[in-house]
Amino acid sequence: MGRPKKTLKVKEPIRIRERKLANGNISLYLDIYQKGTRKYESLNLYLIPANAPDAKLRNAETRAIAEKIKADRIIALQGNSIKHYDKIKRSSISLIDFLKEYENDSFGFSQSTLKGRSDMRKKVEEYLNEEGLTYISIKDVTPDFCRGFLKFLATAKNSVAKYHEGRTINEGCAHHHQAVWNGALNRAVRDGLIIGNPMKALDKREKFQPGNGDEREYLTIEELRKLMDTPCTNEQVKKAFIFACFAGLRLSDVRSLAWNKIFKTSDGETLYVHTMMQKTQKIVNVPLSNEALRCLEKKEDPNELLFVLPTSDATINYHIKKWMKKAEINKKISFHCSRHTFATMMITLGADIFTTSKLLGHANITTTQIYSKIIDKKKVEAVNLVDNLFTTVDKVDETANQTTEQDS
Numbered sequence: 001m002g003r004p005k006k007t008l009k010v011k012e013p014i015r016i017r018e019r020k021l022a023n024g025n026i027s028l029y030l031d032i033y034q035k036g037t038r039k040y041e042s043l044n045l046y047l048i049p050a051n052a053p054d055a056k057l058r059n060a061e062t063r064a065i066a067e068k069i070k071a072d073r074i075i076a077l078q079g080n081s082i083k084h085y086d087k088i089k090r091s092s093i094s095l096i097d098f099l100k101e102y103e104n105d106s107f108g109f110s111q112s113t114l115k116g117r118s119d120m121r122k123k124v125e126e127y128l129n130e131e132g133l134t135y136i137s138i139k140d141v142t143p144d145f146c147r148g149f150l151k152f153l154a155t156a157k158n159s160v161a162k163y164h165e166g167r168t169i170n171e172g173c174a175h176h177h178q179a180v181w182n183g184a185l186n187r188a189v190r191d192g193l194i195i196g197n198p199m200k201a202l203d204k205r206e207k208f209q210p211g212n213g214d215e216r217e218y219l220t221i222e223e224l225r226k227l228m229d230t231p232c233t234n235e236q237v238k239k240a241f242i243f244a245c246f247a248g249l250r251l252s253d254v255r256s257l258a259w260n261k262i263f264k265t266s267d268g269e270t271l272y273v274h275t276m277m278q279k280t281q282k283i284v285n286v287p288l289s290n291e292a293l294r295c296l297e298k299k300e301d302p303n304e305l306l307f308v309l310p311t312s313d314a315t316i317n318y319h320i321k322k323w324m325k326k327a328e329i330n331k332k333i334s335f336h337c338s339r340h341t342f343a344t345m346m347i348t349l350g351a352d353i354f355t356t357s358k359l360l361g362h363a364n365i366t367t368t369q370i371y372s373k374i375i376d377k378k379k380v381e382a383v384n385l386v387d388n389l390f391t392t393v394d395k396v397d398e399t400a401n402q403t404t405e406q407d408s
Contacts, residue, residue, distance in 0.1 A: 014074050016066050024049045028066045030073065034082040041089060043069060065135040069094070072137050091139075091193060098138045098193065099124060102184045111278055112252050120180040127152040138193050141185070143201035150207065153177055158314075175208035217331050218340035219245065221348070230327035234319040239295045240307040241320060241338050246292035248342035248360050251316070251335045252278040255309060259302040262288070277361050284361040 013034050019027045026047040032039045045066050047059045072092035077085075093101075099121040106114055127149050128136065136145075153174040158167045169177075185197045199207075219227065224245055232238035240254050249257070253275055261275045265287075272287045296306055310316050317334045324333050331337075339360070346356045 012074065013077055014070050016063075016070055018047070021046075028062070030070060032073070032077070032082060032085060034077070037082045039082060039085050041073075041085075061134050068135050068137075072139075093138055093193065095136045095138050095141060096121070096125060096128075098188060099184060102187055116176065116180050117184070120177045120184070123153065123156060123177050124149065124181070126156065138188055141194070141198055143198045146181075146199050146202060147206060149181065150174075150178060150202075153208070171208060175210055178208050217333055217337045218344045219329070219331070219333065219337070221345060223327075223329050223331075224341060224345075227323070227327050227329065230323065232319060232323040232326075234310070234316075236308050237310070237316050237319045238323065240309055241335060243292055243295035243307075244335070244338035245341045245345070246289050246295075247273060247286050248339055248346075249273070249275075249286065250277065250339060251313060254307060255305070257306045258304055259299055259306065262296075282361050284359070286359055 013032060015031045015033075017029050017031045017040075019029065021027055028043050028045040028047065030041040030043065032041065043066055045062050047062055048055050050056075050059075052058075069092075073089065076089075076092045099117070103114060103117040103121055128134075130152065131148065153169070156169050156174070158169045158173075182197065182199045185194070185199055188194045189197055224242075228242055240251075243249075244251070244254055247254075256278070257273070257275070261273055262271055263274050264271055270287050271293060272285050274283070274285050276283050299306065310319075313335065320333055320335060324331065343356060343360060346359065347353070351359075
């Protein structure tokens with residue numbers, strides 16, 4: 001009887017190795033070997049000492065993540081040379097690492113855009129944590145994953161400021177996260193990390209829809225007068241908001257405003273703001289009315305900020321909400337509504353669309369036309385207030401029918 005044949009053990013091209021650290025933790029890394037060439041990849045994953053609280057569970061989760069990364073790298077390495085390992089490694093990058101790359105790609109993007117990417121990435125991390133997903137590759141993002149993330153956003157908590165603790169984010173915020181998420185997936189397609197954007201497989205009804213531009217909140221001239229006579233819990237917020245109502249600048253631009261950005265016209269009669277808008281990186285020149293100038297204080301240092309505002313936008317909007325309530329203005333007004341107020345006020349007072357668009361720094365005049373539609377809608381509503389005051393309903397219907405017959 002012959003000896004039993006030995007089972008050949010296939011050597012894996014990638015193995016998980018351990019390195020003990022001075023603090024007692026164990027670092028996990030990958031040892032990659034192919035045709036005489038060896039490379040190493042740090043995973044930034046660490047096992048904690050066995051006597052630490054929940055060490056068994058936490059270490060098991062960490063090892064599972066390492067195994068998943070290893071499996072992704074082995075699949076990516078098939079049919080490829082180890083010489084191109086950096087490219088291979090990127091092709092199986094984790095979702096969170098990819099989103100961090102997307103977040104840190106600051107070239108040509110405003111701070112508000114980068115903040116939007118950061119906020120979206122944090123929401124993805126919250127979703128992964130809620131679903132118990134410790135690791136997911138960018139290639140694992142499917143239409144079902146996208147559906148789950150959007151459903152999560154519908155009930156996600158607002159974690160921006162203590163004033164909003166426990167509250168869910170509004171639909172506008174959820175739509176913004178969705179848009180940034182969609183943009184990140186489009187980048188992954190362009191980078192060759194995924195074949196197509198899985199968001200495209202979702203039905204329109206499964207997605208958050210943008211708010212109707214005709215429903216943008218703004219203050220009427222009468223409401224603005226009333227607000228100016230009402231005290232606010234934060235005087236700097238009040239001055240900045242009223243200034244923005246007369247200048248049309250975004251909060252990000254008001255925050256960075258100093259006297260060194262305010263100049264006189266050649267005739268010396270008018271002061272104007274000359275600044276690059278942080279959101280669009282577009283330079284605008286905005287003449288300042290006397291009402292706007294009344295909100296500004298003289299500073300000895302021309303580089304000193306004109307408004308000292310809370311660091312959190314949510315905190316600013318919290319003060320504005322209380323201010324509106326005190327003024328008995330029953331509208332959902334945020335700081336950005338000051339920009340809507342400026343636009344509608346300009347058009348109401350007779351400024352043309354083109355001039356208003358230039359003052360707002362809009363890249364496309366169609367954006368400005370939204371405000372013109374708002375004014376037209378308000379005109380129709382005003383005319384309709386006289387309905388039924390002088391004519392019976394039957395008479396109105398009779399006239400309408402007659403008009404229809406004549407048209408036909």
